[in-house]
Amino acid sequence: MSAPMISLQGLSGTTVFDQSPARAKSGGCASSSCGSSAKPHEMDSAVWEKIKDHPCFSEEAHHYFARMHVAVAPACNIQCNYCNRKYDCANESRPGVVSERLTPDQALRKVIGVANEVPQLSVLGIAGPGDACYDWKNTKATFQRVAKEIADIKLCISTNGLALPDRVAELAEMNVDHVTITINMVDPRIGAKIYPWIFYDNRRYTGVEAATILHERQMSGLEMLTARGILTKINSVMIPGVNDEHLIEVNKWVKERGAFLHNVMPLISDPAHGTHYGLSGQRGPKAMELKALQDRLEGGAKLMRHCRQCRADAVGLLGEDRGQEFTLDRLPDKVTYDASKRETYRAVVARERGDRLAAKSEALGMVKTAGSGKSLLVAVATKGGGRINEHFGHAKEFQVYEASPKGISFVGHRKVEQYCLGGRAEDKSLDGVISTLEGVDIVLCARIGNCPEDRLKEGGIRATEAYGYDYIETAIGALYAAEFGSEPLAATA
Template sequence: MAQLIPLGSLGAPTSAETMREALSGGGCSSSSCGSSDGAGDLPPELWDRIKDHPCYSEEAHHYFARMHVAVAPACNIQCNYCNRKYDCANESRPGVVSEKLTPEQALGKVIAVANEVPQFSVLGIAGPGDSAYDWRKTKATFELVSRVIPDVKLCLSSNGLALPDHVDEIAGMNIDHVTLTINMVDPEVGTKIYPWIFHRGKRWTGLDAAKILHERQMESLDLLKARDILVKVNSVMIPGINDEHLIEVNKVVKGKGAFLHNIMPLISDPAHGTHFGLTGQRGPTAMELKALQDRLEDGTKLMRHCRQCRADAVGLLGEDRGQEFNLDLRPEEVVYDPSQRETYREIVAVERGEHVAVRKAASAEVSGLQAGASVLVAVATRGGGRINQHFGHATEFQVYEASAKGVAFIGHRKVEQYCEGGWGEDATLDGVIAALEGVTVVLCAKIGDCPKDSLTAAGIEATDEHAYDWIEAGIAAWYAARYAPAEQLLTA
C-alpha cells in the first residue's frame, strides 16, 4: 500500500495534488466518496457551527487544527492544580506557555500559522491566566484577527468569575464557542479546590470564595445560553475530592444548556509545583476516567478527545507545533495568503465524506456480529483518521471501544516515544505498556518484533496488518476476524 503523507505534516508550499494525495492515499474521487455529512442526530444549523471545530466535534479533530495565543496572563482565581510559572517546551498541559504575546504580536503569529498550517480553523485564548479577566487583551486580539482572517472561528476559555461582565461584548463579536471550567456545583467541594478568588477588588477565601465562584459560573451558563453561544464545560477529575461529585456537575450543566462536558484527568506531577502535586494528590487512572465517563453517557454529550493543550498550542489535537512559530523564528512582517486553507477545505470535504461512510459501515459490521465482546483498541495515528503511524514513533494512542454498540472513540493515552534514532528503550516500553491498561490490541502502521513480543507477554496483541486503513475499518476487520461466530464467518 502506498505511503500516505500525514495530515499533521501538511504545510505551505503545498499543491492541491499533494494535499489530495496526503488526504486520500489515491483511493478517493469526488464522484465516489459521498457527501461530507457527519452531523449524525444534530440539527443542520448546529452541525454547521461545530463541523470544523476540533474541540467541539470529535470527527473534525482528525482534519482541523486549533491555535491558542497566550495574550491573557492575569488570573482572578487560584486552583490547587495550577501553576502558571512552570514552562517547558516538552510539557503539554493548560497554563504552560513559552512566550507571552501582545495582541499585535499574536496577530503576526496567527497569520504565520494560517499560511503554514492549512488545517487551521479555530483561534482560542485560554490564558495562561483567564481570558475574561484579562479581557482588554483578549478583545483586542480577536478584533485584530477578525479583520484579517474573518472566517476563522474564535473561541475563549474562562473560569466564569469575570465572564458575566463581558458577555454582551462576547455576543457582539464572532465568538460562538466558550469553554467554562466548572469543577463543582457544591461550594463545600469548591473549598478543597480553590484557596482564593479575586472579585470586585477584594480577595475572598474559603467557603465565601467558593460560593461566589459557583454563583458566577451558573450566571455565565445562563447568560451564554440566552445568547445562543455554545458552551463546553471542562471539569478536572480529582479522585477523592470531586470524582463522584462530577455526576451532579454533569446533571447541572446539562440542565443549563451546556453543549459538551469534558472531564479531564488531574495532572499532579510534583515537578510542576502545584499544591496538589506537592501534597501527593493523585490523578485518576485511564480506566477510572473511562468508568466515570461511561456512567455519564446519558447526560450532556461528552468530549473524550481532549488533549489538555498548552496555552500556546498550535496544530492538530495531539500535536503541538507552537515552537515553530515563536517570535525569534518569525519574520517581522508577514502577509496573509488564504489559498492554502481554501484548497485544503475543498479537498477535505470529499475525504470526510468517505470517512463518515466508513465509520457507519464499520459500526454496523461490528454490532451485526453479535459477538458480545467489548474490547479496547489502541491506534497509532498521525491524523487523518488512518492507522498511519509506527508503534515506536507514537507519543499517544487513540483508544476506541468495539462492542455490540459498534465502534466508538473513547479517549487517548499519552506515552513517551519508544523509538528514538532506530533504538528502543526497555524502560520506555514498560511505560507504554502500563499506559495501555485495559487495551486488548494495538493497531499501527509498523511494529518491530521486540516490542511486539513484549506486548504479547503483557497480554496485548499488536498488529500492522491494517496499516493505512481507516481506523474504524481496521478495527472492524480485526474484530470480525477474532470474534465473529463461526456460522457468521461461513455465511459472510
C-alpha cells in the same frame, strides 16, 4: 494506473490521503459538498456548521483540523490547587504553561504566520495563561485584529467563569460562538478544597464563601451563553477523593443549563510542576478510572473524550504541538495572510470526510452483524486523518476506541513516552507504554517491530500492522467481526 495521492504540507511534514479504493472502501465523491454529509443525522444543521471544523467541539473534526492558542491573557482572578502558570517553559505540555507571552499585535503576526503554514488551522483560542475574560482588554483586542485579517477563523475562549457574565454581550457581538468554562464543583464545600482564593469585585475571598461566589457566577454565565445560542464546553478536572464522585452532579447541573459538551479530564499532578496538589501528593486518576467515570456519565450531558489538555500557546492538531516552530523570533517582522493553502486543504478534507463516513457506516454494520454482546478495547497509533498511519515506536499517544453492540466509539487517548528515538529503542520507555495501555486488547499501528510486539504479547496485548493506513473504524469493524464472528482474527503482518 495507481490511485492518486493527495498531499498537503501540514502538521506532520506532509499529510497524505490515500484515495485507493482498497483503502477507502467507499463509493468516492466528486465534489467538496461531501463535507456536509458527515453531519450526524440527529444534529441540527446550524449546530453542525458551528462545530464541523472545530477540533475541540467535534471528535470527528479533530482528525482533520487544528487549533492554536495565543498567550495574551496572563492575569488571573482565581487560584486553583492544580494550576501553576509557568512562563518560558517549553518542556511541559499542560494548561497554564507558555514559552512566550504576546501582545495583541504580536498575536496577530503569529496567527497569520501559522495560518500561512498550517492549512489545517481552523480555530484561534485564548486560554490564558491566566483567564481570557478577566484579562479582557488583551483578549478583545486580539480577537478584533485577527477577525479583521482572517474572517473565516473561529474564535474561542476558555475561562474559569468568574468574570464571564460581564463579557457575554461582547462575546456575542464579536461572533465568538464557542466558549469553554472550567467547572469543577457545584457544591461550594467541595469547591473550597480546590480553590484557595478568588479575586472578585476588588476583594479577595477564601474558603466556602469564595467557592459560592464562583459557583453562582459560573452558572449565571453558562445560562447567559445558552440564551444567546453560544455553544459551551464544560471542562472538569477529575481529582480522586476530592470531586470524582461529585462530577456526576456537575454533569447534571451543566446539562440542565444547556451545556453542549462536558469534558472530564484527569488531574495532572507532578511535584515538578510546583502545584499545590503536586507538592502535597494528590494523585491523578488512572486511565481506567477516568474511563469508568466517563462511562457512568453516559446519558447525561454529552461527553468529550478527545481532549489533550493543551498548553496556553499550543499550535497544531490535538495531541500534537508545533508551538516551538512559531515563536516570534522565527516569524518575519511583516506577514501577509495567504488563504490558498487553507482553501485547498478544506476541499480535500470535504472529499475525505465523505469517504470516511461511508467506510464508518460499513464498519458499524460489521460490528452489529457479528451479533456479539462483548466489547473490544483498541488502541490506535495515528498521525491524524482518521487513519492508522503511525509507527508504534514513534507514537506519543494512542487513541483508544471501544467496539461493542452499541457500535464503535472513541473513548479517550493515552499519552506515552516515545519508544523509538533516533532509531534507538528504549526498554524503559516500552515498559511505560505497556503500563499505559492497561485494559487494551489490541494495538493497531502502521508498523511495529518484533521485539515490541512480543513484549506487548507478554503483557496480554496483541498488536498488528495488518490494517496500516486503513480508516480506523474500518479496521476495528473487521477486527470485531473476526474476533466475535465466524472468521478467524487477521494474522499479524
